[in-house]
Amino acid sequence: MTSNKMELKVHSLGRVEGDLDVRVAVEDGVVVDAWTEATMFRGFELILKGKDPQAGLIVTPRICGICGGSHLTKSVYALDTAWSTEVPPNATLIRNLAQAAETIQSIPRWFYALFAIGLTHQNYASSKMYDEVVRRWAPFEGEHYEIGVVVSAKPVEIYAIFGGQWPHSSFMVPGGVVSAPTLSDITRSISILEYYRETWLEKILLGCSVERWLENKTWSDVLEWLDEKPEHRDSDLGLFIRYSMEIGLDKYGAGPGRYLAMGNFFHPQKYRYPTIEGRNAALIARAGVYDGKDYHDFDQARVREDHTNSFYRGGGSFHPFEGVTDPIDPADGKKEGKYTWAKAPRYDLPGVGEIPLEVGPLARQVIAGRPGAEEWQDDDPLFLNIIKEIGPSVMVRVLARLHEAAKYYLRMKEWLNQIDLNEKFYVKPQELPEGRGFGATEAARGSLADWIQIKDGKIENYQVVTPTAWNIGPRDRHGQRGPIETAMIGTPVKNPEDPVELAHIAQSYDSCLVCTVHAYDVKTHKELAKYEVIKI
Amino acid sequence: MWFSKLAHLEVEKVANLLWIHGGACNGNTQSFLNAEEPTVVDLVSDFGINILYHHSLAMEFGDQVRHLFDQILSDEIPLDILVVEGTVIQGPNGTGHYDMLMDRPKKEWIWNFAHKAQYVVAVGDCACWGGIPATKPNPTESIGLQYLKGERGGFLGSDFRSKAGLPVINIPGCPAHPDWVTQILVAVATGRAEDVLLDELQRPQTFFKTFTQTGCTRVQYFEWKEPVEEFGQGTRKGCLFYEQGCRGPMTHSPCNRILWNRQSSKTRAGMPCIGCTEPQFPFFDLAPGTVFKTQKVLGSIPKEVPQGSDPLSYSVHAAMARAVAPKWAKEDMFVP
Numbered sequence: 001m002t003s004n005k006m007e008l009k010v011h012s013l014g015r016v017e018g019d020l021d022v023r024v025a026v027e028d029g030v031v032v033d034a035w036t037e038a039t040m041f042r043g044f045e046l047i048l049k050g051k052d053p054q055a056g057l058i059v060t061p062r063i064c065g066i067c068g069g070s071h072l073t074k075s076v077y078a079l080d081t082a083w084s085t086e087v088p089p090n091a092t093l094i095r096n097l098a099q100a101a102e103t104i105q106s107i108p109r110w111f112y113a114l115f116a117i118g119l120t121h122q123n124y125a126s127s128k129m130y131d132e133v134v135r136r137w138a139p140f141e142g143e144h145y146e147i148g149v150v151v152s153a154k155p156v157e158i159y160a161i162f163g164g165q166w167p168h169s170s171f172m173v174p175g176g177v178v179s180a181p182t183l184s185d186i187t188r189s190i191s192i193l194e195y196y197r198e199t200w201l202e203k204i205l206l207g208c209s210v211e212r213w214l215e216n217k218t219w220s221d222v223l224e225w226l227d228e229k230p231e232h233r234d235s236d237l238g239l240f241i242r243y244s245m246e247i248g249l250d251k252y253g254a255g256p257g258r259y260l261a262m263g264n265f266f267h268p269q270k271y272r273y274p275t276i277e278g279r280n281a282a283l284i285a286r287a288g289v290y291d292g293k294d295y296h297d298f299d300q301a302r303v304r305e306d307h308t309n310s311f312y313r314g315g316g317s318f319h320p321f322e323g324v325t326d327p328i329d330p331a332d333g334k335k336e337g338k339y340t341w342a343k344a345p346r347y348d349l350p351g352v353g354e355i356p357l358e359v360g361p362l363a364r365q366v367i368a369g370r371p372g373a374e375e376w377q378d379d380d381p382l383f384l385n386i387i388k389e390i391g392p393s394v395m396v397r398v399l400a401r402l403h404e405a406a407k408y409y410l411r412m413k414e415w416l417n418q419i420d421l422n423e424k425f426y427v428k429p430q431e432l433p434e435g436r437g438f439g440a441t442e443a444a445r446g447s448l449a450d451w452i453q454i455k456d457g458k459i460e461n462y463q464v465v466t467p468t469a470w471n472i473g474p475r476d477r478h479g480q481r482g483p484i485e486t487a488m489i490g491t492p493v494k495n496p497e498d499p500v501e502l503a504h505i506a507q508s509y510d511s512c513l514v515c516t517v518h519a520y521d522v523k524t525h526k527e528l529a530k531y532e533v534i535k536i
Numbered sequence: 537m538w539f540s541k542l543a544h545l546e547v548e549k550v551a552n553l554l555w556i557h558g559g560a561c562n563g564n565t566q567s568f569l570n571a572e573e574p575t576v577v578d579l580v581s582d583f584g585i586n587i588l589y590h591h592s593l594a595m596e597f598g599d600q601v602r603h604l605f606d607q608i609l610s611d612e613i614p615l616d617i618l619v620v621e622g623t624v625i626q627g628p629n630g631t632g633h634y635d636m637l638m639d640r641p642k643k644e645w646i647w648n649f650a651h652k653a654q655y656v657v658a659v660g661d662c663a664c665w666g667g668i669p670a671t672k673p674n675p676t677e678s679i680g681l682q683y684l685k686g687e688r689g690g691f692l693g694s695d696f697r698s699k700a701g702l703p704v705i706n707i708p709g710c711p712a713h714p715d716w717v718t719q720i721l722v723a724v725a726t727g728r729a730e731d732v733l734l735d736e737l738q739r740p741q742t743f744f745k746t747f748t749q750t751g752c753t754r755v756q757y758f759e760w761k762e763p764v765e766e767f768g769q770g771t772r773k774g775c776l777f778y779e780q781g782c783r784g785p786m787t788h789s790p791c792n793r794i795l796w797n798r799q800s801s802k803t804r805a806g807m808p809c810i811g812c813t814e815p816q817f818p819f820f821d822l823a824p825g826t827v828f829k830t831q832k833v834l835g836s837i838p839k840e841v842p843q844g845s846d847p848l849s850y851s852v853h854a855a856m857a858r859a860v861a862p863k864w865a866k867e868d869m870f871v872p
Contacts, residue, residue: 010598011638019637040625040642041634042559043675047668055822058810062668065563065711091768109569117595139595140580140587149577153570157797164805165796166570167563167711171807173828178767178806183872188799327675329628330636341634421872426768458824503597 005032008493010502020472020511022484022502026493031502034481034488036472038342041311045325048462053431053454054079057170060450060464068167069102069159070443071464073264076172078450080274082437083174085429089268091176093415094425096265096284097189098159099441100408100415102166105155106444107405108200111236112137112148115398115507119243121500129243136236144204144236151200158189158412176426183421190416193409201405207235210406217381219389237402244395248492253394253505255487256356257387259363260347260470262298262449263287264442265411267376268418276300276438284411285378285442288367289347289357295370296349300438300449304354305465306344308477309337315477317346317354320451320463321436344473344482345465358483359446359470360509362392362400378407397508401444433457443467445510471509484509551616551725554608554649555590558642559635559669559678560622563711564660565592570797571714579718583725588613602638609648617724618653620646620681623662623669624691627677634676643691646681650692654700655724656681657707659717664706665690665815672821682706682738686815700729706738710812715794716743737815739788747843748809749784751792752801753870758785760861761854764806771806772868778838781830782808785842789813 005027011019021037044063048055056075061068073095080087116137124130136144156166162179163171171178197210206213208231216222222241225232232238244250263283271282280287280298287298305323308315311333313326330341346354357363362383369384383400390396433456440449446467453460473482481489484506493499557565569576576593579585589596589604596604607613624643625635632641650656658681661667665685669678682690682704690704697703707716720740723732733741749755757763757775764774776782784792784803791801791809803809808828811817820826831839833847841850 011601019635019642039636040559041627041676042669044668046673046675047671050824051822052824052827054827055818058818058822058827059668059671062561062563062710065561065566068561068563088768109566113569113593120595139593140577146575146577149569150572150575153572153797156570157799160795160797160799160805162805164800164802164807165791167566168812169802169805169807170810171802171805173767176768178771178808180769180772180806180870182870327628327634329631330633331631424769426766426770428766497599499598 006496008496008499008502010499020506022488022506024488024499024502026496029493031488031491031493034485035339036342036474036482036484037340038472039340041327041341043325043327045323045462045464048459051459053082053452053457053459054174055459056450056452056462057173061168061170063464063466064443065167066106067102067443067445067448069099069163070441070448072170072172073099074439074441074448074450076174077274077439077441078437078452079174079439080429080437081276081439082435082452082454083429083432084273084275084435085175086273086427087271088176088424088427089272090419090423090425092266092268092271093419094162094177094179094181095172097412097415098162098172099264100412101155101158103444104196104405104408104412105152105166107401108148108205109152110444110510111398111402112142112145113139114510116240117145118500118503118507119247123494123498123500124247127243127246129239129246132239133243136239147200147204151196154192154196154199157192161185161189173426175429176424178426180425181419181421186416186419186421190413193412193416197409201409205236205402205405207231207233207238210409213403213406214410218385221382222386240398240402241395244398249395249398249504250390250393252491252501253397253487253508254392254490255358255483257292257392258355258357259290259366260298260357260359260447261285261287261364261367261442262440262447263367270376279438279440284376285364286367286370286373288370289349290363290366290370291349291352291355295367300440300451302348303449303465304346304348305463305469306346306354306476308344309339309474310343311338311341312343317477320449320465321453321461323451323461323463325463340474342469342473344476345470346476354476354478356473356476356480356482356486357470359467360397360400361404361444361446362387362397363446364442365400365403380407394504394508401510431457446470468511472511484511550584550586552586552588552614553617553619553721554588554615554653555619555621556646556649557591558620558622558646558663559625559676560660560662562592562621564621564717565590567711567714568659568717569714571718572798574718574722576718579721583722585617585721585725588615605638605645608652611652615649615653617655617657617721618649619657619659619721620650620663621659623666623676623678623680625669625676625678626691627675630677646691650681650696650698653698655702655705655729656692656698657705657720657724658682659707660712661708661710661812661817664708665817667710668818671818683815702729703734703738705732705734705740708739708813708815709789710817713791713794713796716740735788739813743790743794744788744813746788746790746793747785748787748789748791748801748803750790752784752803753792754803757865759857760865761858762861762865767806772870773866776803776806776808777830779830780808780828781810781826783811783814783819784809786840787811787814
């Protein structure tokens with residue numbers, strides 16, 4: 001049998017800061033191997049060394065403008081645990097609200113401005129739903145594209161009410177928050193949240209009430225929901241599900257099928273005195289690991305970063321408290337077989353060893369399906385059921401992201417009602433000259449964590465592990481692929497010169513990187529012909 | 537809105553815009569997407585701005601982007617406005633290998649596009665002055681387009697002028713406010729580039745002549761020298777300048793004139809201004825003891841005072857104001 005094997009390298013597949021190149025080997029029109037190459041070094045951890053202990057509150061949000069509020073959240077908890085602060089319940093509620101506001105803003109913005117525009121690609125023109133997809137989702141011209149981009153600016157108005165502005169306010173500080181809202185701040189936030197629900201969440205996305213959508217506990221429930229009313233099937237969510245199944249987005253992009261969530265949102269009373277050890281029990285959206293078969297508790301001490309294939313000196317795997325950030329010229333690194341700026345985060349699973357894990361909305365929702373939730377914790381079996389019924393895929397990953405808009409809306413409503421305007425928002429901490437802290441949260445796109453060491457009143461070591469590192473990290477020293485590398489394998493590529501399927505996978509992970517794809521014929525190593533830019 | 541229809545009639549041609557990012561966090565793009573009057577979509581539909589490519593928002597990827605870039609560089613497609621978000625990364629050792637695009641250092645792409653564009657706009661601190669990535673030890677060798685911190689020159693050099701004859705238009709801020717970005721783009725696209733008057737740091741004067749303090753709801757506490765004593769409930773009165781290191785009186789920006797997200801500003805919410813529109817941001821290189829703490833001399837006098845004042849005169853003025861402050865200046869005003 002003659003092989004039609006070729007190698008592709010694709011640039012600009014992600015859409016945020018830095019660039020991600022993806023190199024894939026294609027055989028008979030199917031991806032058989034893949035390498036993810038982050039092409040920008042940023043060095044924030046080197047900048048933080050020797051700085052004021054609170055410098056992370058200003059610097060780390062600037063790692064990512066999409067999830068700056070999430071960076072601020074984990075940064076402040078790293079300091080809270082290092083300094084043994086007291087955090088009043090009001091402050092926890094405001095931190096929860098701000099981070100949730102950022103995430104529910106990100107959902108329509110990512111879906112319309114970053115992901116769904118790819119679904120208007122000409123490859124899908126034969127679908128009977130194509131014209132409707134273009135009408136709604138075409139970049140800048142789509143009817144719902146415009147609604148979605150505009151409405152995405154609303155939830156972060158709530159962030160600004162409490163923090164002054166979004167993006168980038170450092171209003172969460174050890175011991176609480178800087179602000180002390182007034183009655184009208186609360187009532188305006190309630191009004192803005194309801195506007196989001198009425199204008200987009202129920203009217204455009206779901207085609208039904210939030211409560212009705214959240215009644216779905218299984219994949220067959222979702223299919224029944226779809227057929228229940230024309231408003232459901234014709235909603236953006238309904239159209240997305242139907243269109244995805246027709247064009248095959250439910251058939252590829254599975255990834256490793258093993259998941260990590262570090263959890264987010266604290267119960268206001270249960271994390272009043274933040275500690276590393278007490279963290280998991282205080283979480284509303286739970287932490288945990290799912291290995292494809294069983295659940296495990298999350299323990300930050302088991303996190304590792306393997307930089308063997310990354311452009312840093314040496315190799316091996318280290319806990320972030322012992323993290324190494326010693327950059328080398330990538331031109332030299334490539335001679336050693338290194339191929340990316342991202343490290344390879346791994347989790348040392350008891351009895352198994354270091355394994356790659358996918359993080360993100362799908363991971364969170366799979367962990368939400370773990371039996372044994374406390375009464376204040378998120379208990380939601382839907383996505384565990386879905387991955388068991390039809391397996392993970394691009395479609396399921398996107399569906400999990402959209403699902404969270406409904407869930408987070410209800411949480412925000414609850415938290416706004418719990419704020420006690422006559423109680424404290426801040427307890428001034430003692431700024432200890434020594435300490436070790438760990439802070440983590442779930443940004444829109446996944447688990448995000450800081451480890452800080454303070455010595456002599458300054459930062460001795462600071463390590464940040466981002467969701468993008470988890471998902472787009474390279475092979476480790478054992479040769480295990482990273483999650484997106486794994487997700488690319490098995491993908492059918494209709495046109496190697498325009499491999500939009502690879503773009504869908506990268507964008508379903510919402511990698512923090514602008515991705516690029518190159519197409520190479522493996523035999524001759526010549527680049528395949530360039531093609532005209534196609535304007536829809 | 538009536539004025540966008542009117543403005544549409546004035547647009548004589550499409551303005552091609554290319555938005556490229558260097559060492560960036562995407563915060564300026566996210567801020568830009570929060571714009572209103574015009575929204576990002578309005579820019580395209582009403583103001584004749586054709587976004588050739590934006591690294592986050594474009595449909596194109598891979599070789600489609602390369603081909604577009606080639607067409608710009610060969611003058612097949614004219615480039616009216618180049619927007620740069622993020623630093624120019626020159627490391628290691630000037631090679632630019634720390635930031636690559638299409639297997640080529642990003643800095644080379646930026647250089648080439650800047651020399652093709654009619655106008656070059658730096659959006660955000662990173663592209664203006666180097667920003668946080670250029671903070672010591674500046675591991676990526678980051679630099680702004682025409683400045684490195686307060687020093688003129690930057691990546692393109694002091695003498696750089698765009699095809700239309702202007703230096704880089706700097707719209708700083710971390711991030712830049714959406715209005716600052718969209719209004720300047722509208723001005724250029726509607727033929728009012730000559731009305732964009734730049735200050736000595738090449739910032740549009742219309743936004744950067746006043747101070748962050750202008751319009752701050754706490755300015756009456758500043759007047760009577762009443763401090764915020766602690767964060768949280770302590771911010772229900774008082775000015776953040778005296779204890780929490782607020783740089784509002786020293787920083788040029790309209791943050792309290794044109795509010796953020798249509799709601800507030802850092803200082804109104806009780807967070808000190810950290811001076812993010814000025815080239816020295818982050819101030820004091822974030823040295824120990826400088827974050828959210830007013831730097832003082834003799835234990836009580838702020839080391840830095842409002843522009844045009846000197847510490848001694850200011851301290852005399854402050855002591856007098858505090859002595860005659862009205863009773864309400866010591867009471868909570870931003871109450872539940």
